[in-house]
Amino acid sequence: MVCADHGALLMNMTLTEVAEDGERIARVLRYCYDLYDYDMVLVFTDPYVEAQALGCPVTLDPYPTLRGPASNHSVDRTEQIIKAADILKSEIPVPVFVSIKGPFTLAAFLGGVEHYLKATMKSEAEATHLLQEALHHQLAYLRKLLSLSVDIMIGDPLASSSVISPGAFCKYALPGLQTMVDMAKAKNVRVGVHICGEVAPILKHLDDLSADILSIEDIDVETETIRMGGVGTDTILNGDVERIRSEVKNALGNRPIILSTACDVPPQTDPASIKTMVSTARENDPDHGVQE
């Protein structure tokens, strides 16, 4: 998953210069698409677009950072994401996915992550209130994205079993994810769900969402849903050619899959590593492409 931060670095721009301007977001992602020739594009700048729109202080350089829970100072970049998606949809012949946060993760950002995680155990009313606020915002944002007929990738990293229990996942994260997946599917677009870290205890629930894609770290599992991943972020960042080729070949043994890094490509990744990943996939899977 090559994102705008990698493209910004390649084009000698800061993430701030890119992430606050839809045309620039589209330009850097188009640059990466032309450079690497992959089969789908993800419109993603940083995890905090919606949190910032709802008042969380965020800084983007040198790394995207959430500086605190929601306050009164909101900066709405969602319109820039929509503009970028619209441009790319018209320019690029492969599926354009737009990243949107799952309501649980957004609620945690709004409340302050540590505070919110504690609230899920000690203050159900507060946790639920923030969750509803997050879901309300996300459904409105999702409606706008769906009006462009772009594909959707819902990222909910804090819903991972590396963070919360399967019980908390079912209580707080799953219902909102299901609502978003259902809304996207009703518009006949592709919808993926991305959760990093441990997902084995909740894999069945994720599979039962009936999304089109599950983007998870360990793709060596059985699911009805097509899995996406296969190459570690450390591998793409630090691995040599042999290690990258080996992980790609192993991943292709799990077909049908969408070959990808397990999470975002780190911005400072050597372009040669990404080219190695793509070329190895092409050599070993000539029938590539996202199928209908």
Place this chain on the structure above:
Amino acid sequence: MIESIRKAVIEMDDEKAIELVSIALKEKTDPVDILEKGLISGMQEVATLFARKEYYVPEVLLCSEAFYAGFDIIKPLIGKSSQQSKTKVVLGVIEGDIHDIGKNIVKVMMEAGGYEVIDLGRDVPIAKFIEVVETEKPDILAISSLMTTTMVHMANIISELEQRKLRDTVKVIVGGAPVNEEFAARIKADGYSPDAPSAVKLVEKIIGG
């Protein structure tokens, strides 16, 4: 009473921990026993539950609150010799990274393990890590990173320690979501830990030789 204090930590009940520690002190219970057999023993059980995936991050955060609620009451009452730790650990989240929940859990489990912990916090500049190694002379330097963009600075800390001839004075351990054993070996760290309970065991192993 001490068993109830232990249970208050395990059951995430900070108010109960305060109440029970206060009662125990009124009853002239040895503060060292309250600490070691109550609070620390409770957190050790929490570490086990976390490792077994019976507890997750929210549960551990609340247990930590209960631990510190009791610990803060008895800390002034315990003589320095009773608190004398086996090992000094300096802990911090690398520059550019403010994700400190994991680091905070490591901190409480290290303290519960009897180690003296100097917590540098989050978004810690490389120079600060080096300075504290120089001045505090810790046995262990534990560095955390939750982002692929910041984990690369871990290598810079180690090379800076080498340049200043400090590398042999301290064992460096690393952790955090994007970090793994292979990365730790590549940057010449002395150890890697995937989670907080393992971090305590790793320190035990390193110090034990």
